Amino acid sequence: MLTFKLAMRNLLGAGMRTWLNVAVLSFAYVIIIFYNGLIDGWNEQARRDTINWEYGQGQLWHPSYDPYDPFTLQDAHGTLPEKADSHNLMPVLITQGSIYPQGRMLSIQLKGIPANQQVLSMPTASLDTTTSALPAIIGKRMASSAKLKQGDQVLIRWRDKNGTYDAREIVITRVFDSNVGSIDNGQVWLPLQTLREMTGLDGEATLYVAGEGYNAASINGWNFRSQDDLLENIDTIIQSKKASGAIMYGLLLSIALLAIFDTQVLSIFRRQKEIGTYIALGMTRPQVVALFTLEGAANSLLATVVGSLYGIPLLIYLANTGFAMPAATDSYGLSIAERIYPAYSLALFGGTIALVVISATVVSFLPSRKISHMNPTLALKGKLQ
Amino acid sequence: MQQQNVITIEHLTKRFPVGKGEFTALKDINLQFGRGEFAGLVGPSGSGKTTMLNIIGSLDSPTEGKAIVLGKSIAELNHNESADLRNRHIGFIFQEYHLLPVYTVYENVEFSLLLQKMDAAKRKKAVMEALEWVGLTDKVDSKPAKLSGGESQRVAIARAMVKRPDILLADEPTANLDAKNAHNILQLMKKLNQELDTTFIFSTHDEKVMQYLDRMINLADGEVVKDELTVKNAEV
Numbered sequence: 001m002l003t004f005k006l007a008m009r010n011l012l013g014a015g016m017r018t019w020l021n022v023a024v025l026s027f028a029y030v031i032i033i034f035y036n037g038l039i040d041g042w043n044e045q046a047r048r049d050t051i052n053w054e055y056g057q058g059q060l061w062h063p064s065y066d067p068y069d070p071f072t073l074q075d076a077h078g079t080l081p082e083k084a085d086s087h088n089l090m091p092v093l094i095t096q097g098s099i100y101p102q103g104r105m106l107s108i109q110l111k112g113i114p115a116n117q118q119v120l121s122m123p124t125a126s127l128d129t130t131t132s133a134l135p136a137i138i139g140k141r142m143a144s145s146a147k148l149k150q151g152d153q154v155l156i157r158w159r160d161k162n163g164t165y166d167a168r169e170i171v172i173t174r175v176f177d178s179n180v181g182s183i184d185n186g187q188v189w190l191p192l193q194t195l196r197e198m199t200g201l202d203g204e205a206t207l208y209v210a211g212e213g214y215n216a217a218s219i220n221g222w223n224f225r226s227q228d229d230l231l232e233n234i235d236t237i238i239q240s241k242k243a244s245g246a247i248m249y250g251l252l253l254s255i256a257l258l259a260i261f262d263t264q265v266l267s268i269f270r271r272q273k274e275i276g277t278y279i280a281l282g283m284t285r286p287q288v289v290a291l292f293t294l295e296g297a298a299n300s301l302l303a304t305v306v307g308s309l310y311g312i313p314l315l316i317y318l319a320n321t322g323f324a325m326p327a328a329t330d331s332y333g334l335s336i337a338e339r340i341y342p343a344y345s346l347a348l349f350g351g352t353i354a355l356v357v358i359s360a361t362v363v364s365f366l367p368s369r370k371i372s373h374m375n376p377t378l379a380l381k382g383k384l385q
Numbered sequence: 386m387q388q389q390n391v392i393t394i395e396h397l398t399k400r401f402p403v404g405k406g407e408f409t410a411l412k413d414i415n416l417q418f419g420r421g422e423f424a425g426l427v428g429p430s431g432s433g434k435t436t437m438l439n440i441i442g443s444l445d446s447p448t449e450g451k452a453i454v455l456g457k458s459i460a461e462l463n464h465n466e467s468a469d470l471r472n473r474h475i476g477f478i479f480q481e482y483h484l485l486p487v488y489t490v491y492e493n494v495e496f497s498l499l500l501q502k503m504d505a506a507k508r509k510k511a512v513m514e515a516l517e518w519v520g521l522t523d524k525v526d527s528k529p530a531k532l533s534g535g536e537s538q539r540v541a542i543a544r545a546m547v548k549r550p551d552i553l554l555a556d557e558p559t560a561n562l563d564a565k566n567a568h569n570i571l572q573l574m575k576k577l578n579q580e581l582d583t584t585f586i587f588s589t590h591d592e593k594v595m596q597y598l599d600r601m602i603n604l605a606d607g608e609v610v611k612d613e614l615t616v617k618n619a620e621v
Contacts, residue, residue, distance in 0.1 A: 002499055013487025277483040280444060281544075282472020282500050284464050377439045380479065 003287060007294035011302070021263055021299045025256040025356065026307035032249045032352050034315060037342035038323060039245060043238045045179070045337050047231055052121040053180040055230045056209040058216055060089060061223045065206055070096060070109070077204040081220045088214040090119040091205030093195050097158035099188060101146040108142075109187050110158055112195030119211040122183070126174035127191045133169040134194060139184025143175045150175050156188065161200040168198070179337045253356065256303075257363045264296045264367040269384075275371055276379030285372045292371060296364020300357045318342055391551055391584050392418040392441055396450035399436050399607075410436040412607045413450070418586060420551070423578045425587035425594060428604035434588035437604070438554045441586065442475050443467035455551055472500050476545030476583075480557035482537040484529040484544075490516070491525040494543045501548065515547035519573060535566030539573065546577055553578075556588045564593065571597045 011018050051057075065076035073096055080086055093112040098105050113120075115128035127135050133153050143149060150172050157167040170188065178184055196202050210216065216224055268275070278288050322339030394416040400407045411433045418424060426434040439445040440452050443459050452459040455474055462470065471477075484493050494515050498508045516522045519539035529537055538558060545553055555574070559567035575597055578585050587594055595601060595615075603611035 002502070006499075009492070010487055273481070273483055274485060277479075277485065279468070280442070280471060280477045280479075280483070281497050282468050284468040286464075287468075376444045377435075380444075380483065 003290050004294055004298075007291055007298050010291070011295050011298045017263060018299065018302070021256070021259050022302045022306050024259055025299055025303035025360070026311065028249065028253045028256045029303055029307035029352060029356060030311035030314065031252055032355075033311065033344065033348060034318065034342060035245045035249055036242070036348050036352070037315065037319070037344040038340055039238060039242050040345070040348065041319075041343040042241075042336065042340045043234070044343050045340060046234050046238070049179045049337070050182075050231065050234060051227060053178050054120065054183050054209075055227055056090070056119045056211060057214055058210040058224060058226045059230060060208040060210065060219060061225060062206050063221045063223060065094075073109070073206065076206050077201050078222075079203050079205070080208070080222065086208070088119075088211040089208040090114060090117045090211060091192060092207050092209060093192060093199070093201060093204060094206040095158055095195070095199055095201075097156055097188070099146060100155040100157070101148055101152075106146055107186065108156070110156065110195060110198075111187055111189050112192035113189055114192045119209050121178075122189065123174055123176050124189070127189070129173055131171045131173065133171040134190060135173045136170040137174040137176055137189045138172060139181075139187065140175055140177050141181060141184045142187060143172070145185070148172050148175070158198060160198065166198065253359065256356075257359055260296050260299050260360055261363040261367065263299075264292065264364050267295070268292065268367055268370055272374070272379045272384075273382045275374060276376045276381075279376040280380065285374070289365075289368045289371045292368040293361060293365045296368070297357060297361040299364075300353075300360035303356065304353055315342070315344060319344065389420050390417045391420050391455055392416070392586075393453040394437075394441075394451070395453070397437075397440065397447045397452055398449040399433070399440065399445070400448045410607050411440075411447075414607075414609055416602065416609065416612070418552075418584055420584055421578065421582040422600060423575060423585045423598060424600035424602065425589050425598040426602050426604055427589060427595060427598075429590060431606075432604040433607040434604055435556055438556055438586065438588050441552070442477060442554050443470050472497060473548065474551045476548065476550040476553040478538070478541050478545050478553065478555040478558045480560045482529070482534075482541045482561075484532075484537055484540055486529055488528075489525065490521060490527050490529070490532070490540050493529070493540055494547050496544065497548045511547050512543075515543040518546065518577060519543045533566075534562050535569060538562060538566070538570050542570070542573060542577070546581070546583070549581060550583060552584045552586065554586050554588075557591070558587065559589070559591050559594055567591070567593045 062076045062078050064072050066072040073094055077093060077095075080089075091114070095110050097108050097110040099108050113122065113124050113127070115124050117124055123137065126137050129135050138146070138148065146154070148154060152172045153169050154172070155167055156170050157165060159165050170190070190198075196204065208222075216226060275288055278291070279285065283291070319342050322341045324339050325336050394414050397411055397414040398409065399411040400409045414437070426437055428434055436445065440447055440459060441454055443454065443462060446452075446460045454470065457466070457470060459467070485496065488496070491512060494512045495508060498511060503511070513522065516525065519542055521536065521539055521543065524532065524536065524540075529540070532540065538561075553574075558574075559570060562570060571594060574585060577583065587598065589595065598615055601611070601613055601615050602609055
């Protein structure tokens with residue numbers, strides 16, 4: 001405790017040099033917490049939106065279904081065994097097709113979904129309308145790429161279960177706005193029963209989305225994918241974003257730590273007489289090493305206080321107002337809202353403080369070790385050792 | 386006058402490595418210092434005065450022979466024991482004062498007592514008493530940079546004496562002071578020597594200091610060439 005008090009006294013007595021180190025280190029604190037909070041907030045938003053709009057409580061896949069191989073769609077459909085518990089399961093039928101907006105042809109996936117479903121946040125009620133053409137809903141990205149808007153009629157073409165081509169007009173009854181691109185890009189959503197009739201796949205589905213209360217289990221050949229399985233890709237992308245962010249704030253932290261290291265080296269060089277005096281007054285060498293190490297480490301404690309003074313209001317403000325993401329981030333391949341709201345946790349604060357304090361202590365200790373080999377009589381004379 | 390020896394030096398030799406060879410700073414020194422002595426090691430630069438003080442102060446150790454301080458052989462003390470000896474029993478005064486620059490006068494004087502873990506009330510009483518001895522109670526909150534040379538050396542004396550050490554080692558304490566301040570400082574130290582019965586050992590080649598010494602030990606090239614009691618011609 002005495003050494004800590006002396007270290008704080010020395011540190012505060014060093015004036016501008018201390019406050020410069022503290023300023024850089026506190027900036028590193030705020031940036032690390034903000035960036036990680038942003039990534040965590042993005043992660044939470046991406047998981048929440050993807051669950052609400054696509055994955056539900058998990059999915060039961062037809063054994064032939066591979067979401068990354070559209071050619072599997074030809075065979076990836078069937079019916080659940082009669083004895084299977086289909087309670088809280090919402091069927092989705094997927095087939096390949098084409099759409100012809102303004103005379104162009106685009107390859108799409110036609111997806112059939114019950115209009116009255118409550119499992120996903122999709123506005124499928126808009127499919128339950130009586131129109132001259134087939135009602136269909138599309139996402140804003142699809143609407144943008146196909147230059148379609150609500151009320152437009154457009155031709156789609158598909159093949160039925162026998163491979164026979166057929167074509168019909170659809171009317172866009174709703175353009176929905178979702179952060180989840182994987183239910184939007186290149187997809188047209190139709191009423192499930194209509195798509196079944198169009199393809200001749202009566203009662204069949206490609207996958208089932210589990211709702212609340214579904215007793216998760218694979219059913220005789222159908223593979224159950226839990227939320228964790230389905231979210232694995234998001235987790236991987238988030239982790240890679242965290243890793244790339246770590247490089248950025250690692251550099252910032254390194255600059256701050258280098259400043260502390262430099263200060264320590266300079267201190268030990270310039271304060272040899274002081275070191276000799278401490279020893280002459282009765283401090284042991286380990287006590288002097290501890291004093292100088294604590295002086296360096298105390299920079300990080302002061303930085304915690306200073307960083308809190310301006311960082312906490314700033315972080316709270318950003319958590320409330322969110323951080324606008326540029327439009328180009330849609331191409332990241334996972335759900336990104338227009339505004340991300342950083343999410344801070346005690347673990348994030350505690351972990352960051354521990355990281356900075358431990359790093360600052362280590363870089364302070366390394367040059368301070370030299371004191372343990374110093375000859376006090378030479379130190380008192382200020383001779384280089 | 387001196388009832389007991391506080392320092393006994395026996396056949397002490399100190400050599401330092403210089404390049405590929407060695408330099409002998411002290412050669413076969415035999416000395417004794419009693420409690421309450423006011424003695425000086427006198428001689429030109431390089432005669433071994435400071436080396437002798439450093440060994441007595443357990444900042445250095447002999448190459449050969451023994452230095453026994455308060456019954457403890459300096460060469461046999463480990464780091465903690467020698468630090469404890471310095472902290473509790475030996476005070477240092479340096480030519481360049483060596484005050485801790487970021488501490489106030491009060492904190493500089495208090496430092497040794499903090500290391501002794503003395504309780505706050507006793508500590509405050511002892512610090513204020515030491516500052517009264519040196520007449521600096523009005524400077525308790527000043528930083529060393531704001532003090533004159535004489536004031537700085539008086540703070541150094543207060544810092545050395547606050548723990549009431551058995552031995553005070555003063556290395557050229559007046560070298561940076563003008564004549565008036567030097568006499569003031571020496572009178573102060575003489576007074577403390579008589580009141581507290583502390584053994585003072587100076588390293589000096591300053592005539593002003595020599596006037597105050599009770600015993601003068603002349604060193605030349607690392608050897609004692611004369612060890613004599615002096616006629617006191619300085620009034621205290």
